Amino acid sequence: MNKIYTTRKIEEACKRDINFMWLIQYHNAPDHNTIARFRTGRLSEFLLLCFGFNIDKLHNKIQNDNCIAVICYIKKKLLKSYN
Numbered sequence: 001m002n003k004i005y006t007t008r009k010i011e012e013a014c015k016r017d018i019n020f021m022w023l024i025q026y027h028n029a030p031d032h033n034t035i036a037r038f039r040t041g042r043l044s045e046f047l048l049l050c051f052g053f054n055i056d057k058l059h060n061k062i063q064n065d066n067c068i069a070v071i072c073y074i075k076k077k078l079l080k081s082y083n
Contacts, residue, residue: 007032007039 004013013020014029024030030038 007035010035 002013002017002019004010010020011029011032014024020029
């Protein structure tokens with residue numbers, strides 16, 4: 001949103017930008033250290049979980065062997081890079 005990437009700017013946006021306020025459900029804005037810890041520790045796990053779940057859903061819907069091979073390859077590469 002709004003090309004804001006640094007944790008300090010995200011913290012400030014949570015206090016001033018209505019879109020960020022909606023995302024945090026009007027709770028107190030997180031401190032920039034909290035945002036940084038989330039990015040480094042939990043964000044990669046969360047994205048892997050979501051992406052892996054979507055790959056499994058795709059795998060169940062697609063019957064084409066070539067597509068299934070590509071999906072399995074991507075999933076394997078993701079899991080390998082995570083570990």
